[in-house]
Each structure stands twice: as C-alpha cells, then as structure tokens.
Amino acid sequence: MQNQQVLTKNQKIVLDIIEKSSQPLKAYSILFDVKKKGINAPLQVYRALDKLVEIGKIHKIESRNAFIACKNSKCQITKATVFSICENCEDVKEIHDHKLSEHLKHYKDNKGMKYSKYNLEFFGLCKNCIKN
Amino acid sequence: MQNQQVLTKNQKIVLDIIEKSSQPLKAYSILFDVKKKGINAPLQVYRALDKLVEIGKIHKIESRNAFIACKNSKCQITKATVFSICENCEDVKEIHDHKLSEHLKHYKDNKGMKYSKYNLEFFGLCKNCIKN
DNA sequence: TAATATTTGTTATAATATAACACTATGTAA
DNA sequence: TTACATAGTGTTATATTATAACAAATATTA
Numbered sequence: 001m002q003n004q005q006v007l008t009k010n011q012k013i014v015l016d017i018i019e020k021s022s023q024p025l026k027a028y029s030i031l032f033d034v035k036k037k038g039i040n041a042p043l044q045v046y047r048a049l050d051k052l053v054e055i056g057k058i059h060k061i062e063s064r065n066a067f068i069a070c071k072n073s074k075c076q077i078t079k080a081t082v083f084s085i086c087e088n089c090e091d092v093k094e095i096h097d098h099k100l101s102e103h104l105k106h107y108k109d110n111k112g113m114k115y116s117k118y119n120l121e122f123f124g125l126c127k128n129c130i131k132n
Numbered sequence: 133m134q135n136q137q138v139l140t141k142n143q144k145i146v147l148d149i150i151e152k153s154s155q156p157l158k159a160y161s162i163l164f165d166v167k168k169k170g171i172n173a174p175l176q177v178y179r180a181l182d183k184l185v186e187i188g189k190i191h192k193i194e195s196r197n198a199f200i201a202c203k204n205s206k207c208q209i210t211k212a213t214v215f216s217i218c219e220n221c222e223d224v225k226e227i228h229d230h231k232l233s234e235h236l237k238h239y240k241d242n243k244g245m246k247y248s249k250y251n252l253e254f255f256g257l258c259k260n261c262i263k264n
Numbered sequence: 265t266a267a268t269a270t271t272t273g274t275t276a277t278a279a280t281a282t283a284a285c286a287c288t289a290t291g292t293a294a
Numbered sequence: 295t296t297a298c299a300t301a302g303t304g305t306t307a308t309a310t311t312a313t314a315a316c317a318a319a320t321a322t323t324a
Contacts, residue, residue, distance in 0.1 A: 002275075008271065008272085010271080026311085027312080028311075029312065039273095040274085041273070041274065041275085043314095044272075044274095044315075045310065046311090046313075047271080047272085062194040062195045063173065063194045065280095065310085065312095082156045084241060084247070087248075093243065095241060100235075107231070107232060107254070111258070112259035113216055113258050113259060114257050115216070115254045115255065116255060116256045116257070117256070118255065119195065119252070120250060120251070120252040120253075121194070121251050122245075122247045122249075123248060123249045123250065123251075124244050124246045124247035125246050125248075126243070126246050127243065127245060139300085140289090141302095141303090155303085159280070159281080160280070173304070174281070174282090175304085175305085176303075178282075178303070179302075180302095183302090186286095197281095253297095260290085
C-alpha cells in the first residue's frame with residue numbers, strides 16, 4: 001500500500017510535526033519548528049511536504065497554503081479531499097462523508113473530461129464562532 | 133444587484149484583461165499586461181482582484197493562484213464555485229451543474245458548522261489530452 | 265561492483281501577496 | 295456648498311510562499 005512506504009529522516013520529522021498539530025501548518029512555520037532537528041532550508045521542508053502529499057499522509061489546504069495530516073489511516077485519499085474551514089477561527093477539519101464522496105467520485109461533466117481527483121473546501125463559521 | 137456596481141478605472145482595466153482571456157491569469161501576468169495602461173504596482177492589481185472576486189465578477193482558482201472571469205452574467209456565485217482543471221494542459225472551466233450545486237449547497241455536517249460558501253476543484257485530463 | 269535512482273544540503277532567486285502611508289475621488293447629509 | 299465618511303489610488307518597502315540548479319551522499323537494483 002502506497003502510504004506504508006518507508007519515510008526518510010526529513011520526511012519523518014516533517015510528518016511528525018504535522019501530525020502533532022490539530023490544525024494545518026504552513027511551510028515556513030514547519031521550517032521554524034524543525035530547525036532544531038537539523039533542517040535548515042525551505043527546500044528541505046517543501047521536498048518532504050511534496051512527498052507526504054504524494055503518498056497521502058498529509059493534504060494541502062489550497063486556500064490557506066497550509067498542510068494537515070490525514071487521519072484516515074487506511075486510505076489513499078490523496079485524490080479526494082473535503083475540508084471545512086471556519087473563516088473566523090481558521091479551524092480546519094477533514095470531512096469524511098460517504099454520500100458526498102460517492103456523489104463527487106461519480107460526477108461526470110458533458111465535456112468528456114476524465115477526472116482523477118478533486119478537492120472541496122467548505123467555508124463558514126464553526127459552532128463556537130457562531131455563538132460568539 | 134451586487135455585481136452591477138460601477139467599477140473604478142483600475143478594476144475595469146483588470147477585469148477587461150481577465151474577461152478577454154479564456155484561461156485563468158496570474159496576478160503578475162496581469163500586472164505585466166496592464167503596465168501600458170498605467171498600472172505599475174502589484175498592489176494595484178491585487179486590490180482590483182480582491183474587489184472583483186468580492187463582487188463575483190471573477191473567481192480565484194486556489195490551486196493555481198490564478199483568476200478567471202465568471203461567465204454567468206446574472207449570478208452572484210462568488211459563494212459556490214466548481215471548476216474542472218486539466219492537469220496536462222492546465223485548461224480550466226467553470227462548471228455549472230444544478231444537481232451538484234444543490235447537493236453541495238445543502239450539505240450539512242454533524243459538527244454544527246454553518247457554511248456560507250464552498251469551492252470545488254476537479255482535476256483530470258480533458259478530452260484533448262486523453263487522446264494525445 | 266557498477267549503474268541507477270532518490271534524497272540531501274546548500275545558495276540563490278523566483279513568484280505570490282500584503283503593510284503602511286499620504287493623497288484623491290466620490291457619495292451623502294447638514 | 296461645506297463637511298464628513300467611505301472607498302480607491304499611487305508608491306515604496308517588505309513579507310510570504312515556492313522553486314532552480316548543482317554537487318554530494320545514500321539507497322536500490324542488476
């Protein structure tokens with residue numbers, strides 16, 4: 001299975017930081033955090049991020065230029081991601097909704113295009129931020 | 133209606149460039165194009181882009197950091213966008229699919245979040261690129 | 265062991281985006 | 295008409311996000 005492949009040192013360091021965070025992290029904030037572990041340059045971080053995205057261990061939140069760990073241990077859902085984003089507190093959660101996924105997975109347009117993946121981002125206010 | 137408001141000079145210049153392009157344009161490529169019209173600085177472009185996005189005249193393709201005109205003249209669909217993106221030729225099209233929109237518009241999670249908008253990007257190969 | 269591919273470390277730089285500030289235009293209300 | 299508020303402008307400087315290029319090290323495979 002693709003995402004069980006062995007990670008290199010830098011990839012492990014970067015993944016570790018992201019997995020410990022409940023919220024998406026930005027590349028340069030990751031860089032700051034891993035400097036004490038011997039990673040000195042942006043490119044070292046970006047290379048690890050690229051690989052981790054590729055194998056589905058993390059996802060990029062495109063609208064935020066940030067990266068979040070994929071909690072779904074058994075999956076390769078690099079290719080089909082859905083997120084909810086609170087525009088007030090910036091809380092981000094990955095959504096796993098079977099019905100929604102099925103709907104999107106089977107979506108066909110009338111242009112003859114062949115889709116291999118999608119990314120959906122919902123924006124709004126989370127429960128907490130509605131109250132306040 | 134929000135997007136019938138009068139545009140300023142810079143907003144018109146920027147919108148004009150984007151509307152003339154069938155494909156998404158990047159901010160600095162727009163800047164290059166509008167220099168002959170007296171717009172000299174990135175910020176002038178970004179401010180116009182922000183406003184045009186806000187009133188729904190254009191949309192941002194988040195995964196590409198690029199901007200495309202909204203063809204749907206009567207709409208305010210700033211809040212609900214769906215795109216198809218060919219990963220080979222980078223052709224981008226806005227998708228208007230009633231069934232899909234309805235499905236997404238009414239999507240509710242179980243976290244009590246209140247959604248006000250969404251952005252969905254499909255990736256794959258267009259008809260042309262499949263052939264080649 | 266050689267050949268190949270992948271990852272690393274490094275420096276430099278490209279590409280994308282915003283802060284801050286003084287000024288100008290436009291609309292609205294007294 | 296003046297005063298005020300609001301939005302937009304022009305400008306310089308700078309912040310943030312991301313990649314190019316190259317040499318060295320490591321792992322894989324034949």
